[in-house]
Amino acid sequence: MSTTTIDGHEIHVDDEGFMTQYDEWSEDLGTVLAAQIGIEMSEEHWNAIRFLRRDFPENGETATLRRVATVGGIPTKQLFVLFPKKPATKMAYIAGLPKPRGCV
Amino acid sequence: MSTTATTPVVPSFGEDESGRKLAIICSKGNLDMAYPGLILANAALGEGVETHLFFTFWGFDMINKKTMGDLKFTMLGNTATHMPQGLGGLPGMTAMATHQMKKSIEEIGVPEVPEFLQQIVDSGGHLWACRMSADMQHLEAEDLYDEVEAIISASDFIEKTDGAQLLFI
Numbered sequence: 001m002s003t004t005t006i007d008g009h010e011i012h013v014d015d016e017g018f019m020t021q022y023d024e025w026s027e028d029l030g031t032v033l034a035a036q037i038g039i040e041m042s043e044e045h046w047n048a049i050r051f052l053r054r055d056f057p058e059n060g061e062t063a064t065l066r067r068v069a070t071v072g073g074i075p076t077k078q079l080f081v082l083f084p085k086k087p088a089t090k091m092a093y094i095a096g097l098p099k100p101r102g103c104v
Numbered sequence: 105m106s107t108t109a110t111t112p113v114v115p116s117f118g119e120d121e122s123g124r125k126l127a128i129i130c131s132k133g134n135l136d137m138a139y140p141g142l143i144l145a146n147a148a149l150g151e152g153v154e155t156h157l158f159f160t161f162w163g164f165d166m167i168n169k170k171t172m173g174d175l176k177f178t179m180l181g182n183t184a185t186h187m188p189q190g191l192g193g194l195p196g197m198t199a200m201a202t203h204q205m206k207k208s209i210e211e212i213g214v215p216e217v218p219e220f221l222q223q224i225v226d227s228g229g230h231l232w233a234c235r236m237s238a239d240m241q242h243l244e245a246e247d248l249y250d251e252v253e254a255i256i257s258a259s260d261f262i263e264k265t266d267g268a269q270l271l272f273i
Contacts, residue, residue, distance in 0.1 A: 006112040017113035036114045065150055066213065066223065076226035085152030086117050093115055103143055104214045 007032040011096075018098055022056065025096030034094045045082050045094075048074050052095040062092045064102040117152075125154045125268035127261070132273060133165030135175040135205055135217075136182075141273045142220045149227035156268065157224070158261045159252075160234035163273075164241060167233060167249040172218050177205045218249065225251040232256050232264070 004013050009029050012020045019025060019033075030049055034041050041049075051072035055063045065088040069076045083090040092099050126148045130141040141157060148155045165171040179185045179192030179201050191197060206216070215223060221231065233248055233255045245255055256264075 002113070004113040013113050015113075016115040018115060036112065037117055065227075066215070069223075070213075076223055080227060086150065088150050089115070090117060102213075104146055104212075104220075 006036065014098070016099075018093055019096035020098070022096070025053075030094050030096065033096065037090060037093060039083065039090065039094065041094075042082075044074075044078070048072065048079065048082060048091055049095045052091055052097060056095075056097050061102070062095075062097040062100040064088060064100045064104060066104050067102075122152070123267070124152075125156070125265060127156045127158065127265035127268040127270045129158045129160060129270070129272045130163035130166055131161045133162035133171070133175060135177040135202060137273065138163075138166050138175055138217055139209070139214075141271070142217070142224065143214075144271065145224050145229055146220070146227065149224065149229050154268075155224070155228075156230045156232060156261070156265050158232045158234060160237050160258075164233070164237045164243070166217055167221070167231065167252050168241075168243065169247060169249060172221075172249060173216060175217060176202045178202075221249060221251060232261055234258065234261075 002013060003010050004017065006029070009024075009032070011024045011029070014020055027046075031041050034045070039045065048068060051068060051074070052063050055067070055071070063072065065076060065079060068074055068079060068091065079087040079091075088100050126145070128141045128145055130138070132138065145155045145157055159167045165175060176198055178198045179187055180189065180198075183189075185192075185201075192201075209216075214220070225231065231249070231252045233252050235255050235257045238244070238255045245252070248255075
C-alpha cells in the first residue's frame with residue numbers, strides 16, 4: 001500500500017490511485033479528487049457521491065452504476081452526463097472508494 | 105480550484121478519445137444466451153467504449169416486443185446443467201428451468217432483458233435489427249423494441265462498425 005499527497009492531504013491509495021481508507025475521505029478532499037479528473041462538483045454530483053458514501057458501509061462494496069440508478073434514484077443517462085465516459089469508476093474515485101466489483 | 109499536489113497518483117480515465125468500438129452480434133434467443141451480450145455491452149459502455157448491438161436470427165427474440173420479456177432456458181442439449189438429458193424433455197421442465205434462472209438473475213440485481221436493453225440505451229449503446237431476419241419473420245420496426253434505431257442490412261452494420269472489435273454470440 002502506498003500513500004500519495006493531494007492538496008496537502010496525505011492519503012492511502014492503491015496502484016491506480018483509488019483511496020483505500022474509507023475514513024481518510026472528506027467532502028473537501030472529494031472536491032480536489034474530482035478536479036484531478038476534470039470534474040467540477042455541483043449539487044447533482046454530490047447527490048451521487050453522497051449515495052456512494054452512504055451505501056458502501058451498508059452494502060460492503062462500491063455501488064455499481066445500476067445500483068446508483070435503481071437504489072440511489074439517479075437515472076443512468078444523467079450519470080453519464082455528470083461523470084462522462086466512465087461514470088462508475090469516476091464516481092468511485094471521487095468518493096474515495098474502491099472500483100465497483102459487480103458486473104452490472 | 106488550486107490543486108497544488110506533488111505529483112499525486114491519479115487513475116487514468118483515458119480521456120484522450122481512445123476511439124475504441126465494440127460490435128456485438130446477438131444471434132440467440134435463449135434466455136441464457138441473451139445475457140452475455142447484454143452484460144458485455146453494459147460493461148463496455150461503462151468503460152467509455154462505443155458499443156453497437158446487432159440482433160439477428162434467433163437473437164431477434166431479444167428485441168421482438170412479443171418475445172423479449174419471455175425468453176426461455178431449456179436443459180435440453182445443455183450438458184452444463186449436469187442433469188439427465190431425458191429430464192429436460194418432460195412437460196413443464198423448460199418453464200421450471202426458466203423460472204429458476206430468472207430468479208437467480210434477479211437475486212444478484214441484474215435486470216430482465218427489456219429493462220437491460222433500456223439501461224444499455226441510457227448508457228449510450230446502439231441497437232440495430234437485422235433486415236433479413238425482419239423479412240423472414242415478417243416484422244416491421246413497430247413490432248420491435250422502441251429503442252432499436254433501425255432495421256439495417258448486414259453490410260450496413262459492418263460499415264457502421266468500421267474498426268470495431270467484434271463479438272459473435
